[in-house]
Structure formats: structure tokens, C-alpha cells
Amino acid sequence: MSSLQKITTGDGSVTFKNVELDETYHSISGAAQEALLKHVMPSGVLEHEDAVIGDVCFGLGYNLIVAIAEHQKKFPKGQLQIFAFENDKDILEKINEINYGVYEPAAGKIRELLNNRIERMLSYDIYFYEDDALTITLYRGDVKETLPLLASEVLEVVFFDPFSPKKQPELWSTDLLEVVYEVMEKDAVLTTYSCARVVRDNLKTVGFTVEDGPIVGRNSPGTLAIKRFLFD
Numbered sequence: 001m002s003s004l005q006k007i008t009t010g011d012g013s014v015t016f017k018n019v020e021l022d023e024t025y026h027s028i029s030g031a032a033q034e035a036l037l038k039h040v041m042p043s044g045v046l047e048h049e050d051a052v053i054g055d056v057c058f059g060l061g062y063n064l065i066v067a068i069a070e071h072q073k074k075f076p077k078g079q080l081q082i083f084a085f086e087n088d089k090d091i092l093e094k095i096n097e098i099n100y101g102v103y104e105p106a107a108g109k110i111r112e113l114l115n116n117r118i119e120r121m122l123s124y125d126i127y128f129y130e131d132d133a134l135t136i137t138l139y140r141g142d143v144k145e146t147l148p149l150l151a152s153e154v155l156e157v158v159f160f161d162p163f164s165p166k167k168q169p170e171l172w173s174t175d176l177l178e179v180v181y182e183v184m185e186k187d188a189v190l191t192t193y194s195c196a197r198v199v200r201d202n203l204k205t206v207g208f209t210v211e212d213g214p215i216v217g218r219n220s221p222g223t224l225a226i227k228r229f230l231f232d
């Protein structure tokens with residue numbers, strides 16, 4: 001039996017459950033809705049005609065697919081530069097099995113990306129997509145190894161979306177969050193669904209200012225972490 005089970009969420013969009021980890025890839029209230037309301041809108045990416053996005057834990061690509069579609073709708077002449085990180089080939093293959101509805105045109109770009117591996121390293125692969133408005137570089141490998149490949153202070157927005165801190169504490173550790181902080185520009189915003197105490201404490205420890213994110217599909221808020229300097 002596959003360890004990935006298909007689920008239709010409350011807004012009609014499709015996600016999967018990882019049976020081994022006993023976790024879904026999205027809130028069952030709505031995968032596309034979660035991407036839009038918890039990540040894309042609060043990140044501020046729709047307030048900038050040009051932006052550089054980091055997508056930590058790309059999964060089924062919802063956060064990026066929604067970001068690309070909504071950004072192009074608002075800024076037809078805008079430019080997005082995207083760096084994405086994911087380690088699991090099986091979940092990437094599932095993108096071909098999903099109909100992303102109104103977001104299909106953006107999903108098509110992601111499928112093109114996944115058909116264009118440009119480098120094969122010992123422990124990670126690099127995929128690349130480019131058109132007039134968009135570049136996407138996807139690192140398929142362990143994000144702990146691939147995120148440090150970015151230059152300092154490049155990302156203006158980060159969608160931070162690992163499985164839960166209970167299941168994958170290492171992805172919410174100060175070790176990785178320090179790297180995330182380093183590759184983010186000043187005033188850049190990180191969005192995440194978790195408001196766990198340990199997550200917020202770790203974000204603060206590495207230097208972020210932490211605020212409540214929106215409440216979507218559950219009782220508790222997400223978290224926004226901002227790389228804000230108090231004294232300039």
C-alpha cells in the first residue's frame with residue numbers, strides 16, 4: 001500500500017496524507033485556501049511587483065502555485081524569482097495526479113520545472129524553470145543541506161511549511177532557523193502554520209520578531225516571523 005493517501009479537502013482541493021508520519025500535507029479544511037490565506041496573503045508578496053521567494057518544504061507546490069497565480073493576476077508585468085526546497089520524489093510525482101482547478105496554468109509551470117533537472121549532485125538534484133516573468137530553482141534534497149547553498153540576504157518572503165515540530169523537530173530547530181534568517185533580507189517575512197511555543201521561541205532566539213498569523217481552518221493562529229532590526 002502506498003504511504004500517500006489522497007484526500008479531498010473542504011475547499012475541493014486535493015492533498016495527501018503521509019500514512020507513515022500520520023500527517024496530512026495541508027489542513028483538511030482546504031489546501032488551496034490554506035496556501036492563499038496562511039502563506040501568500042500574509043507574506044506581503046502581493047504588495048510587491050517584483051519579489052524573491054523561498055519555499056521551504058515545497059511538497060505538492062500549493063504555496064508556490066497559488067503565489068504565482070495570484071501575483072501574476074495582480075502584477076501582469078511583475079517578476080518572481082523563486083527558490084524551492086523538497087526532499088521527497090514521491091510527493092513531487094503526485095503533482096501530476098492533481099487537478100489544481102483555477103490554479104492549473106501555474107501548476108503547469110511547476111510540472112515543466114519538474115521535467116527539467118539541470119544538475120545531479122551526490123546528495124541533491126537541481127531543477128530549473130524560466131519564462132519572461134518567473135524563474136524557479138528547486139533543490140531536491142535535504143533542506144538542511146541545500147538551504148545553505150543560497151547567498152546571504154536574498155529572500156524577501158519565505159513560506160516555511162515542514163511537517164509538525166512533533167514529527168520533524170530538526171526542521172524547526174535553531175540550527176536550521178539560523179540559516180533561514182541568514183538567507184532572508186532585512187524586513188523579509190516568514191509565514192508558517194505553527195504557533196507552537198517551541199517554534200516561536202526558536203524563531204525569537206535566532207533574531208526574528210514574531211507575530212500572530214491568520215487563523216485559518218483551526219482554532220489557533222499561524223505565525224509570521226519578520227527579520228526586523230530595531231536599530232538601523
Ligand SMILES: C[S@@+](CC[C@H](N)C(=O)[O-])C[C@H]1O[C@@H](n2cnc3c(N)ncnc32)[C@H](O)[C@@H]1O
Pocket residue numbers: 024025026035056057058059060061062063064085086087088091141142143144161162163168171
Ligand atoms: C506539510 S508538507 C508541505 C506542503 C507544501 N508546502 C505545499 O504547499 O504543498 C511538508 C513537506 O516537507 C518535506 N520535507 C520533510 N523533510 C524534509 C527535508 N529534510 N528537506 C526537504 N523537505 C522535507 C516533505 O516531504 C513534505 O513534502
